Structures are given as C-alpha cells and as structure tokens.
Amino acid sequence: MQKVLMAPFRRLINSQKEARRSQFELLAPAPGGVLFLGDSITEQGNWNEWFPDRKTLNRGIGGDTVGGVLDRLESAINDPDLVSLLIGTNDLGGGGRVQDIAGQMERLVAQVTALAPRTLLLINSVMPRKPNFADRVLALNEHYRRIALSAGAEYVDLWPVLADHQGGLRTECTNDGLHLRGLGYRAWVNTLGPYLALDTPVQNSTEEEAK
Template sequence: MLARLLRRHGDPPPDRFAGVPLPAANVVFLGDSITEAGSWSEWFPRYPVLNRGISGDTLEGVRARLATAIHRPAAISLLIGTNDLNGQGRTAQVAGIAAQFADLVAELRALAPDAPLIVNSVMPRARRFARRIHELNRSYAEIAGDAYLDLWPALADGKALRKSFTDDGLHLNGNGYQAWVEVLRPRLEAVL
C-alpha cells in the first residue's frame, strides 16, 4: 500500500513477476486488481492458469511487463482500462486510452499469435463513469473484434455495477466474480 502511495502519478506498479519462472501452455489472466483478486485456478480447474493481475495496473503497465506475463500461452484473458479511466495511466481521455489499447492488442497478437485472446470489457462501476465506460468499450469492441467479451449486461444494473456484486462500488465480490465467470467460461472453453 505504501509503495503504491509513493509512486509518482502515472507510474506503473512494479512488476512483481520479474524473475518468476514462466511456464508455457497456460491460460493467462492479465489485468489489474480485479483480475488479481480472481480465484482463476479454482474456477477453471481443468486448465493450468497464471494470474498476472496487479493492483493499480494500467495499459502502459501491462505493456511494460508482457515479457514476464506471457510465454506461449494457451489463451489470454485481458481486463484492463479501469485505472486508466480513473487517471492513473498516461491519459484519462477515452481516445488516448483506446489508442494504447490498440497498441497492447497488437503486441499481444504479435507475441502470442496462436493464443486465443479474450478481451473483457471494462466493467461497470459508479453511475458517473457509465458514459465514459460505454465509450471506451465501444472502442475496445471495434479494436478487438471477435475477441471482445461484453460483460456489461451480466454485471450492470442500469448504469452501474450491481450492488450485490460489489462491496466498494468498483471491485467484485464473490457474486460478481461468479457472474463474470458465467460469461467468460463458455468463451474460454470454446477456444481451448
């Protein structure tokens, strides 16, 4: 926590996976704190998984640590952009975030051309973010094409994250993760 507070605004979080052996043929869950808190090996016990979520991460941070996140993965599930919209990344402007996202997707596809990519939409949160999240998700869908997975219908109640899916208005609780997994599981199993 203290390290996060001492970082300069916009600095990516440290890559805590540097130096950790990186096996091949795993399903890699890549993203920020929402990904980090997921119990992926329990939800997908049939597959070897790597959780490469880091609290506070941004698009720039994920790009900076791809070498320690993926190595010939079986599939990649990506959820990133929430912290960028909150102003923690290089830009908080939707167009700038979308441009960084396009670069990240291109780099992922170049580094792991045979790995199916699942791009999870930015999740709903407080109502005041709904317009910008929808705008960003439209860009994500256009950039990712068939790789895009829209989580909004499963997680939103009107224009915000369902209260029963969160304890703080941003991060998912067990019910929220269950709703996400119910949408993600068929997509992931279809590509493996």
C-alpha cells in the same frame, strides 16, 4: 487535505505493485494454459479454483493501467493457449481520455498478438463502476469492441451481467462500486466459460500416459 490523506494509500499501492511486478520479472511463465492479465480485479480472482480443470496463471497487478501492462507484457507471455485481458478502469479513474486509452489498448493488443500469434485473446469490456463513469466506460468499450474485431480477438461484453439500470456496478456484485465480490466474479466466470471452451485444455504428461 484529501491529497495528504491519499498519499499513504498511493505509497501502499505502489509498493504492492512493485512487489508483484518484480516477482513476475523473475518468474518466467510456463507455456500453455490460461493467462489472466490485468489490474486488481484480475489479481483478486481465484482463477485456479474457478477453473479447476484448466492450468491458469494470474498476472494481475492492483492499480495497473493499459500502459503498465504493455510495459510488462514480455515477462507475462510465453505461448499461452488463451489470454483473458481486463484493463482500463484505472486509466479512466485517473482521468485519462477515452481516445488516448483506446490508442494504448490498440498497441497492447497488437503486441499480445505479435508475442503470441497462436493464442486466443479475450478482450474483456471494462466493467461498470459508479454510475457517473457509465458514459465513459461505454465509450471506451465501443473502442475495445472494434479493436477486438480488427485483431481477430474475442470481445467479452460484461456490461449485461454486471451493470444496473443506472450504469453502475450491481450492488450484489461489489462492496465499493469498483471491485468485485463473489457474486460478481461468478457472473464474470459464467460469461468467460463459453469462450474458454473454444480452446482445448493442455493436458499434462501424466494424463497423456494414462490414456
């Protein structure tokens, strides 16, 4: 019965994924700026408003996985100044093995650095969700930490600002135990801020001429 009830929801998610993915294939990203890459948690972020002084590009797709991002990576990257990558929670939710997800993530990070070798890459830790996922999330994040170190990327640890004492997503940060609401995004943005400061914003020609 549950499978029958979930079928229309899966069709809706797949339709929304295809709508965004197919548009991204036709819309080549401009170079520079901050590329936000990930799943629905990234997609739902109002990045241009959280970071009004930065040129931002939202390439989040709801329901996406590590493999999904890897498959569409070439349509997302065009020499950005910085990439914020948050991906993996849907892999865990789909029953993926931590070791397998980490292996795919290693390939994804290698491809990002190959396509954009001068770009600063931020690997965000997988965010906490329901407490029963805590052990697997923490195990995967330890892999992510090592992958970031090996690749010369920055590991952004979101666990301290988002996890409650049971290892779940803090109630004030979520409505469903998985996705963020405003306070959750603010916690993430505040954590990202110092990392974005490591990179110099790209100024447009009007700003340069004004100087």
